[in-house]
Amino acid sequence: MRLVVAHCSVDYAGRLTAHLPLAPRLLIVKADGSVLVHSDGGSYKPLNWMSPPCTLTVERRSDEEAAADADGSPWIEQWQVTHTKTGDTLRVRLHEVLEDSSHELGVDPGLQKDGVEAHLQALLAQNIDHLGEGWTLVRREYATAIGPVDILARDADGASVAIEIKRRGEIDGVEQLTRYLELLNRDPLLAPVRGIFAAQAIKPQARVLAADRGIDCVTLDYDALRGIDDVESRLF
Known part of the structure; x- marks a missing residue:
């Protein structure tokens, strides 16, 4: 250069x-x-x-x-x-x-993004109790005939929960989770399965569609999941 x-x-x-x-x-x-x-x-x-x-x-x-x-x-x-x-x-x-x-810069190793969906998925799997006390992880990347569900978990009552994770929560993500839920609820070993749409930011339209489909929305705090931000100590 x-x-x-x-x-x-x-x-x-x-x-x-x-x-x-x-x-x-x-x-x-x-x-x-x-x-x-x-x-x-x-x-x-x-x-x-x-x-x-x-x-x-x-x-x-x-x-x-x-x-x-x-x-x-x-x-x-x-x-x-x-x-x-x-x-x-x-x-x-x-x-x-x-x-x-x-200057001879050589071959660039490329941009390594922090906070992408894979990181959020791994952190939430490690801290599944972030969603509620008594929750347990069943599996990350739970395979289905139409693709893997990001996280399959069980809540405190033992009910199955399918979790779809995005950096930015939009309508397409809700539609994707809806298709997973339709398929998972055909499995008698898992049904009934409810869904959680989790993202760092969720658009209002996605929240409305999720509510209409009976899907809960959760906003993820990346720093809090990493343990470098004390949410309870914030003023706002």
Whole structure:
């Protein structure tokens, strides 16, 4: 990856045209061929960019040979980035280079998300009494003919409970649990089976549908399940 901080102007031509006047910016040239132009604002989104597949050609000029940009100021280096499929071009003219460095980052291991459904399922299985005193875990990923139920448990009275877990509880999740319940309740060894729809956040429409189907909704607190947040000590 090459990182360049420079006073530059940028012109994009193709399906649309765009111009960035002379200003200090961060230019990023990545190993995959992409080129991104960033300012000090605008959060993570670049001001302009070219995605691969593309080619980058660089034209350098000495101070004596420096050409003039549209505004009359001299540039010392020009990047021409051309998309190999669309023909769109990104032209970056560097007037003064403040920093220029290259770094070999290697293969990225990828984003490892915390608090995804698998984590919530494992934590709730380990802390099944979070749903009520005397509850016991029967099995995680309880197999059915239409897919595995996240958790099958028994409440304090020994009744079967099917639990579907989502990070964000939406109508689709309620529909999924409904199908599981219809199938599980055909098993005389389990019936009657009631359902719990558990998520970190549940949309109002999902709550309404769950109530209509006789399904309870439970909001999961990820930090509390991990034991790093004392819910009882909160003010609100």
